[in-house]
Amino acid sequence: MVRKVLIGLVVGLVFLGPGIGLSALAVLFAPAMTDAATCATTGTDAGGLSDPSLPVSGTVPQSLAATTADGETVTLDHTQLERAATIIAVGNSENIPANGQVIALMAALTESTLRVLANPTAVPQSVNYPNDGDGSDHDSLGLFQMRPSTGWGSVANLMDPVWSSRAFYGGPDGPNHGSPAGLLDVPNWQNLSLGAAAQAVEVSQYPDRYANYQPVAEKIASTLTGVTLTGSQCLTGPTTTGNLPPGFAGAFIAAAEKEIGLPYVWGGGTYTGPSGIGSDGRGPGFDCSGLVMYAAYQASGGKVRLLHYTGDQISETQSVTWADKQPGDIIFYTYPGETVPHHVVIYLGGDKILQAPETGQNVGYGILSEFPGQTATVRRITEP
Numbered sequence: 001m002v003r004k005v006l007i008g009l010v011v012g013l014v015f016l017g018p019g020i021g022l023s024a025l026a027v028l029f030a031p032a033m034t035d036a037a038t039c040a041t042t043g044t045d046a047g048g049l050s051d052p053s054l055p056v057s058g059t060v061p062q063s064l065a066a067t068t069a070d071g072e073t074v075t076l077d078h079t080q081l082e083r084a085a086t087i088i089a090v091g092n093s094e095n096i097p098a099n100g101q102v103i104a105l106m107a108a109l110t111e112s113t114l115r116v117l118a119n120p121t122a123v124p125q126s127v128n129y130p131n132d133g134d135g136s137d138h139d140s141l142g143l144f145q146m147r148p149s150t151g152w153g154s155v156a157n158l159m160d161p162v163w164s165s166r167a168f169y170g171g172p173d174g175p176n177h178g179s180p181a182g183l184l185d186v187p188n189w190q191n192l193s194l195g196a197a198a199q200a201v202e203v204s205q206y207p208d209r210y211a212n213y214q215p216v217a218e219k220i221a222s223t224l225t226g227v228t229l230t231g232s233q234c235l236t237g238p239t240t241t242g243n244l245p246p247g248f249a250g251a252f253i254a255a256a257e258k259e260i261g262l263p264y265v266w267g268g269g270t271y272t273g274p275s276g277i278g279s280d281g282r283g284p285g286f287d288c289s290g291l292v293m294y295a296a297y298q299a300s301g302g303k304v305r306l307l308h309y310t311g312d313q314i315s316e317t318q319s320v321t322w323a324d325k326q327p328g329d330i331i332f333y334t335y336p337g338e339t340v341p342h343h344v345v346i347y348l349g350g351d352k353i354l355q356a357p358e359t360g361q362n363v364g365y366g367i368l369s370e371f372p373g374q375t376a377t378v379r380r381i382t383e384p
Helices: 002-014 022-029 078-093 098-112 124-128 161-169 194-202 210-225 248-257 288-299 310-316
Strands: 042-044 063-067 073-077 228-230 318-320 330-334 343-349 352-355 364-367 375-380
Touching: 063 078, 063 210, 073 078, 078 098, 078 161, 078 210, 098 161, 098 194, 098 210, 194 210, 194 352, 248 288, 248 343, 248 352, 288 310, 288 343, 310 330, 310 343, 310 375
Parallel strands: none
Antiparallel strands: 042 228, 063 073, 318 375, 330 343, 330 375, 343 352, 352 364
């Protein structure tokens, strides 16, 4: 009952208009400290508390400049920052840890640049609701560009930044009760990279976009909450043998994710980076085993030196049952009737993978189920 009362108060505040309301959110949510013990984004507040949640505090600035991962500077205005404060405030009312709130900010930045967008062409009635401008992607609406036609909610729901934030977070108390799946409905979402977790909810045709906005989301969160965010890739992942650094699995995934967008190049990849020139002139880039080899070497500080061939890598790594696979493990695929795997991917959790797919495609995210009929073998990287 308390949570529903808080959400009702937020609804009233959000639609009072820019410049009103969000300063009151600070008073409303500052006491709602939640435990952000998950590791993808951690922070320390002014009192030295480690892993705090992100309660809105103070006033919302008139503007804020931040830099994306690819070096582009973006400047957000007061209204955009108010929308960000709403996402954070709803996150606190729903007991969402800090990293979950940053994921939601990344998604809204990517989908709408933190604006409540109407869609006058596909959904004419959406212009009758308070909005920050127009969009035109299918029948997508609101902060997170959710579609009424895919079951996310009614037009009124999706034009409401509080309701759509609750839908993005999802979970047992979410308005959609897991269908479509919000963040809390994604298996092992805490063990995914932040970009992969955002994609797991948004299911975009362009899955690589979200990670680019992580630095912007973290700066917004720090500015609005007074919490200093650190260690954005401290995922511990599975237990390994030997003396691999703590957090190897997270660093392994992060190293590979930095190469998203590079072309597949057969034989491409060294311990220090991409290599080779494809027959179509694209390059340098990676092939599947080259990406795994490079990312493992980088994440281990040079301790892991896998060979550049799937047949060698499967024998250099530790066997893991399918039921015990964890983010940071690698999965080999073998055609029926063959004994040597032809492909290797990095497992991210749930149905998500990261891979250098094949000629003509780029390093990017994929799903486990895209290899029907092939034998899948899970292995774990350990120090030789």
